[in-house]
């Protein structure tokens with residue numbers, strides 16, 4: 001693998017493939033995109049023409065193509081597990097988009113398949129790699145805000161209909177394909193982010209997960225959850241597809257010595273306000289938008305390729321994806337039963 005280009009197939013040729021995976025692979029001199037697959041042939045063909053690759057309408061054909069070493073799984077959520085497992089069984093490394101799967105059983109099967117194949121399995125939780133979150137994690141670990149006591153985090157925007165290649169009638173709104181709505185699209189990012197920032201597990205949750213406004217679909221468009229961590233910190237997680245217009249992607253962490261605001265100010269994306277009156281402002285860049293695509297790389301594709309190249313574990317493993325998914329599953333159960341739920345790990 002040292003001098004050979006890594007051959008890649010991208011399965012699912014919609015928006016995340018177009019804006020993130022394809023351009024970020026193409027930017028690497030050590031990677032060659034060999035194939036795109038999509039159940040809608042024209043979608044795969046459009047990207048195949050742009051990147052001089054082959055187009056397939058069945059992902060199995062892309063997996064069978066000679067020279068494919070690694071696969072990006074960019075399909076609707078319910079297909080993540082079956083396609084990832086098929087790719088691993090075919091001996092490919094896999095970068096799978098979030099949410100990793102639709103159940104803990106599926107997530108475990110994906111992890112087991114990666115172990116059996118001896119291949120990389122990475123999950124696309126890109127928020128961990130964003131410089132503002134890396135900086136904030138460091139400040140929290142350094143004890144700048146003291147012992148973490150509480151937090152609030154939000155990922156909220158007007159919904160995926162303007163993003164998905166399938167628009168307002170697409171899979172994002174169909175429970176069979178998506179398994180979950182705003183909570184799986186956005187909430188899982190923030191469950192993962194809180195686990196990353198605090199370096200501890202979320203152990204118990206309460207939640208409302210509701211369909212409040214979207215005229216289409218049968219999935220949640222709003223979720224408000226209360227999370228408790230292993231050390232006893234408590235906080236809220238909001239995921240919404242009805243914040244019209246605009247986006248709230250900010251996180252506040254409150255500790256015994258002060259608090260940190262992440263992604264709340266357009267210029268100073270990390271700010272600390274301490275009890276002793278001190279203020280710290282850091283210009284470490286805004287959270288990248290997916291629409292900006294290759295203009296501000298997510299770092300996910302680079303990390304995946306480096307993991308393959310250097311034969312080292314990826315920064316966001318299958319097990320990390322599984323633990324973040326477990327928070328979402330517990331929130332869904334809490335909402336359904338109207339009772340607190342332990343996160344099953």
Ligand SMILES: NC(=O)c1ccc[n+]([C@@H]2O[C@H](COP(=O)([O-])OP(=O)(O)OC[C@H]3O[C@@H](n4cnc5c(N)ncnc54)[C@H](O)[C@@H]3O)[C@@H](O)[C@H]2O)c1
Pocket residue numbers: 011012013014015016017037038039040043057058059073074075076077079097098099124125126163164165166170171184185290
């Ligand atoms: N990490 C992030 O920030 C981020 C952002 C957006 C989406 N995502 C994730 O990426 C995945 C794809 O989302 P998207 O926004 O690109 O959706 P999209 O609707 O734009 O595209 C999905 C594509 O998958 C294709 N597809 C469906 N079934 C298929 C099959 N059997 N084989 C091959 N292709 C198939 C569809 O035809 C469509 O072209 C989702 O899991 C989503 O949660 C992640």
